[in-house]
Amino acid sequence: MKIALVASLAWQDYRADARVSACMVLALVAVIAPLLVMFGLKFGLVGSLTERLERDPSVREVIPMGGGRFSAAFIGQLALRPDVAFALPRTRQIASTAELASPGQERKVNVEMIPTAAGDPLVGDITPVTRIDHILLSKTAAEKLGVRAGDWLDATFARQMGGRVQSQNIGLQVATVMSLEAFGRDGMFVSLALLEAVEDYRDGRAVEAFGWAGALSQADTERVFPAFRLYARNLDDVEPLRRYFADQHLLVSTKAQAISQVRSLSRNLSIVFWVIAALAVVGAVAAVFASALAAIERKRRELSVLRLLGLTTGALLLFVVLQASYSGVLATLVSIGLYHLAERCLNHLFVQGPDEYASLLLSGHFLVAAVAVLVASASAAALGGWRVAGIEASEGIRDV
Known part of the structure; x- marks a missing residue:
């Protein structure tokens, strides 16, 4: 019951502070959407090249010389x-x-x-x-x-x-x-x-x-x-x-070199993607962490009143984490929508065959992305939200 109450209060406060919430969502979208497009290009391009090789039996042929x-x-x-x-x-x-x-x-x-x-x-x-x-x-x-x-x-x-x-x-x-x-x-x-x-x-x-x-x-x-x-x-x-x-x-002749080039492209693109993803995730976590600190300072009076009403430190921390999670969910949904627009444009511009694609993501990829965003947002908010432990109920009494 207390969790449902905290979730409701966090959502009402999140809506009331719509401008700041929107800024946080857009900040996350600026990180998530490009990563989805980049991974879609990596997965689609390499997957398309690999499927093209697999469809061509001559690539797997070994010819004695x-x-x-x-x-x-x-x-x-x-x-x-x-x-x-x-x-x-x-x-x-x-x-x-x-x-x-x-x-x-x-x-x-x-x-x-x-x-x-x-x-x-x-x-x-x-x-x-x-x-x-x-x-x-x-x-x-x-x-x-x-x-x-x-x-x-x-x-x-x-x-x-x-x-x-x-x-x-x-x-x-x-x-x-x-x-x-x-x-x-x-x-x-x-x-x-x-x-x-x-x-x-x-x-x-x-x-x-x-x-x-x-x-x-x-x-x-x-x-x-x-x-x-x-x-x-x-x-x-x-x-x-x-x-x-x-x-x-x-002595035999094979297409091992062509296969190796596709494998090498996949490895190189993976390295580039994970390097950029790591930097982007660090930036996003830092942004959520800073946002949580700023929110606690800005809403110190409201949080002290909630403590005065009987909410524990854990409940106040959940309040901050839930608001970060709301931003993460909305940012993920917006990013997936933007990705689908980008995917349609990229495939229209660069695809040559009916069974090929320049950008592609599966449902499992979106699920992994959503979980990663929620975990990163909640973790960063939890790290920044520990400052709620220093809020005393007396601060709310002084403001009554």
């Missing part, structure tokens, strides 16, 4: 690593091309063949190919050929044997046409079995799966691949994978 000799077992072990999202063998680049044509049309398009399987980051949510005669066709190639999902294509694979050019044709069905964002060149994603068959044919081996004759039979020895497709599970796994391959004396 030079001609390697990798067994299927080795690549399979890579795929089982916890920091690897996808790993699949690749055949020789010179053997992974095809000439596509739409039945009944003369135009032909040379495309590269990329092995794919379930979990391929470039394919995303598209159903992976499960048959050797199914392909995922890039949008650029589909536009040149004038085909869409469900259509059949004639694929030609050529080789040179004994000074003569030979070729074989098979029919391939377009399971899906990929988006430009997924793959921007002329290409088709195929099963590894088709790539291996084409490589065997071009090496002069017979391919039993398609009935292609060759001077050599299919070798019983384990196949060796010159490269692989490998993607890290997340951005933080790219650098550890690079170090792993370096320890294996394997």
Whole structure:
């Protein structure tokens, strides 16, 4: 009951002294609003850059450099690593091309063949190919050929044997046409079995799966691949994978430097923000502390009367703390409103994509900011308000 009475008296006095209260609120707004905008820029900018990197699978790709000799077992072990999202063998680049044509049309398009399987980051949510005669066709190639999902294509694979050019044709069905964002060149994603068959044919081996004759039979020895497709599970796994391959004396190409730049930007912006925030908080605490001292001196007579009416030192201290808290709550609400205006303007001016933002704060950030402001205001007011302990009830009696 006494707490409710003190809270009511503090609020009535706070309203009666509206000009001074408004000045205190504006002083806090001058500190809180810029900090919210600054943190919103830091969180939004870094978050947008990080999401952009995470959306681009090529950033997480680890590309072996030079001609390697990798067994299927080795690549399979890579795929089982916890920091690897996808790993699949690749055949020789010179053997992974095809000439596509739409039945009944003369135009032909040379495309590269990329092995794919379930979990391929470039394919995303598209159903992976499960048959050797199914392909995922890039949008650029589909536009040149004038085909869409469900259509059949004639694929030609050529080789040179004994000074003569030979070729074989098979029919391939377009399971899906990929988006430009997924793959921007002329290409088709195929099963590894088709790539291996084409490589065997071009090496002069017979391919039993398609009935292609060759001077050599299919070798019983384990196949060796010159490269692989490998993607890290997340951005933080790219650098550890690079170090792993370096320890294996394997040269790989990664986007670790680009990822490191974003991480460094985040750290640097965090340092700048916390330095400025610390200075601003010190200034705000000092302002609330000084305001509490000034309020006690200005309202010494009123406070002594309250003590005469039976309020204890703790109740008088609560009176001062509550008034500082009222200022903190109002300043926080005004600052959040100003931040939303600034956020809308900044995002309108600087955002380029639909899913990007220059400034962003979540509900949790506002809650943390409100709690921090209330704690800082109440603590500063409590430190300055201890002077109420020196107010005697006799001072109120003399003024009666």
